[in-house]
Amino acid sequence: MISFLFRRILSSIPVALAVIAICFLLVRLAPGSPFSSERALDPATQAMLETKYGLSGSLPTQLFRYASNLLHGDLGDSLKFRGRTVNEIIGQSLPRSLLLGSIAFTLALALGIPLGAWSAARQGKPSGAILNGLALLTLSIPTFILAPVTVLLFSFYIRLCPPAGWGSPSQLVLPALCLSLPFVGVCARLTRSGLLEVLGADFIRTARAKGVTEPNLIFLHALRSAILPLVAYAGPLAASILTGSLLIEETFAIPGIGQFFVSGVINRDVFLVSGVVLVYCLLLLFFNLIADWLTALLDPRISLSS
Amino acid sequence: MTLCRGTPGLLALLFPVLLLTGCHSRPRADLIICNGAEPQSLDPAIISGQLEGRLTTALLEGLVRRDARARPVPGCAEKWTVSPDGRVYTFTLRPNLRWSNGNPLTAEDYRYSWLRALSPTTGSPYSEILYFIAGAEDYHSGKVPASSVGIQVINDQTLRVTLLNPTPFFPALTSFTTYLPVHRSTVEKYGDRWTRPENWVGNGPYLLLDWKINDRVSLEKNPLYHTPDRVALNRIDALAVNRASTAFNLYSGGQADVLLDKGLIPSLILPELRGRADFHPGPLLATYFYRFQVTRPPFNDARIRRAFAIALDKEAITDKITRGNEPVATALCPRGMADYQPPEGLSSDPDTARGLLAQAGFPNGKDFPRVSLLYNKSELNEQLAIEIQAQWKRELGVTVELRNQEWATYLRSLDELDFDIARSSWVGDYDDPNTFLDCFVTGRGNNRTGWSNPTYDSLLASALAEPNPARRLQLMQQAETILVTQALPIIPIYHFVGCLMFDPTKWAGLYPNLLDDHPFSEIKRAKN
């Protein structure tokens, strides 16, 4: 177990470094300057700012400078939000995204697994097809439609929750729901297809022959093996859901980290983008590790040492 | 086996633990304002946007401040005198001014702050606005030392400013954000981090209580402000909201009391809002216009530029697209600036336009080269572009291709003159035509058309040097006439209208005004 962890962490380091380097170079190569605005900036000031923020010299020099700061735990300064460090921005925004994301993640699993299991149990019946269609439907509505429509429905036509903002638990309901919904569909489909496969297996037939009732059969016996593909998917899912989403954050005025993936690139705020990409990458590697460990626990055929 | 059964539970446990981090809230502020996007900074020397300006003028106060109608009134200076040639201003500060940490505030603080904004190492995007002061531009470009800049501290209470040219609006200009004072030892001690709430030292009506990124800036009344009785509200929260629909939802849901920016109101529903008591529109010192790239064909031909300009039906655009009763623009400068009468400009005349295009060699748009219209993606820019594209097609038979770019690329294309026609807008910084006309002087960074006209340049230069105010404005009008009726490197399209939303039975001290300046310290509860 220890050696498994050790090897995985060791092999993750070059991946994270490469991701950061690629991200940094791509954003630096994109046309446009992080310091330009509607009002023109004189070239001397532009050059001064570039030197100040460590963006002068050749690209490899800049990258090397950035990397050596990274090793000291310094993610650099934001270029758009001048006077703020990336550490500070992430430090303020990430906890909020983690909070919202963890609720959404729990929701996605709590709604998706039963939905998938149920539609598998009703396989071949019209109700099963409807449930399956429902799961597919959640996949088919883009978030930028889902979020504003949800606000209109549940904040204005039915005054259930406040339309946006951050601070009270009631303000978390709608964004968490909207953030989780597309993933509910994926979880449901993975559970369903996993179950359908397992339900045909020998040990289930044995259990059925022994007179185990159908709900027990699905939820106690089959689900544990059937959930394996879902566990593998849950790693990337957790990473992306915990880092939030531009659309959800803008629509619900949530001060999270998700918007920086897009706005950072648009503003050429290279340190900010690289910082949030690093967070995403680390979360992804971490949750993949957890997923592999869980898979090994759930499936006796897989051992961690192999 | 038993371990395995526990694992899904473990997974479920792991995340709600994170619930403990986060959610905590203060009692509701007296007033909640939707202020626009997240402020890029609160350092007066570094900011360039309106939304940052609103916050810093609540936190810091210049020699002059603006009242609720944006009229200049004495701020930290109680009075000022001007020399007969109009070039030397002597400001007298109020007695016993103090910073929020109790330190005395003196004339030296202003000198330091202005020089700091000018210093090339500060990297201020707005240092240009200090160039009215003698020696300022040379100091910025490193040609002369700070001592040569015309800012002189006579004593703790007296500041003497020598200007390059007679500038009648200079006292009003000292209310502008770049002219705001900063606390020297705080700035020197904390560097870039001095704008953090825990480090903040200011002299304005409000103190910086809290600043959460992408969430809100919280302001609290400053007990050491020189006239604290003037400030009615104890706490104000300014929310950072990017999207108009979200801001409007917050306002409609009662979570925000005031919408301060037209950009925060969806333009589709402006006609519906117009009849409501909580909707307060008013003209703005801002113009939406299109630029031509005049250094290459086909738009190096003034006839073609003119044809494109007069082929447009601008009323149709403001009527159907912008929907805010915006005045159609025929000149660059909006009407309503003190004593200045902008030139009449060109009115719509599609027949003449077709004639001009034929003269230039393209009858009915035949064989017109492939040209494109550049804009940065936003709802309104795109809608306008679609409409204008259709008008040119209909009137001139020319197909202009649309080209949208994301923000940074768009700005780069403008700077490198890599476009044929590009959308632009300009917001006046102060109440004088120069704030608009200066953009198109040869070689200015904001010119962005490649256009250069010696007559225009010299007219503006002599206007600036002119001590007689009436004659000064006349020269400016002549310059603008060249710009918008003869040379046409731009097509003015419409002047912006500002819209405030607030319930007048609850709030007072907010008035639509040309500069779109709404000082927080003037806002109070309405008396019923």
Add this chain to the structure above:
Amino acid sequence: MKPRALHLCLAALAFLTLAAIFGPYCSPYSVDQISQTRLASPDATHWLGTDLHGRDLLTRLLFGARISLLVGLVGATISLFVGVTYGLISGYLGGRTDNAMMRFVDILYALPRIVLVIVLISLFDLKLKHLLDGTFLAPLASHARLLLLFVGLGLVEWLTLARIVRAQVLSIKERAFVLSARLIGQNTPTILFRQILPQVLPIVLTYLTLALPAVILEESFLSFLGLGVQAPLASWGTLLADGAALLNPIRTPWWLIVFPSLLLAFTLLLLNFLGDQLRKLQK
């Protein structure tokens, strides 16, 4: 599910494709034709209403179908081509090469694709345009963005497929028929494409039907950001994004949101069902 469901699904998709190809020709309106009947709700002249510029929504939806389906199809095909080739080579060569190639996939996987696509588009949009402008392909220059969209979306979608194909190849290459092919001296490309490829093809085709909706959705998100199809052309994504921008609690032109949403959801449902059915047929 019976084959009947599969046939129904295919028929609906075929109908949609035909409508997309021929629909705009049958319409009395053109896709960018501005009129004074602005924001008209659905009636006899405009079956699905008009937008802010008075353009007929039905015509724009049909035209948008062309672009969206094309983006989906081309994007998915590119991802298919890259992913399958990459997976085949990586899996077949094995050892260090495989390790290095898969590590590269890991790296791209950990790079948020939205960052990748935005940078790709802004990086090459102008360059490609200028490049095309100088050649006989000049008429294509105005569609440079569209071409980039095809490539960009394809290039971020291939990763999963490469992993799937590699895993398949790893098990297939040890089977008797591959070993014997190697023994009789067939060269590597022949073995890869003649022996192994047909074995992985079914799973690949299924994946295609799943990648298609994903690409269509991603295009709609990019359009929402302003990086998608250039106005006044339309894709379902731009139509939806325009509709979403008009949502407000006071007065919403519902038809501009409901109809594009329904059409998109319906199409994605069909494609997803098709994927499900194909997967079932393989078993």
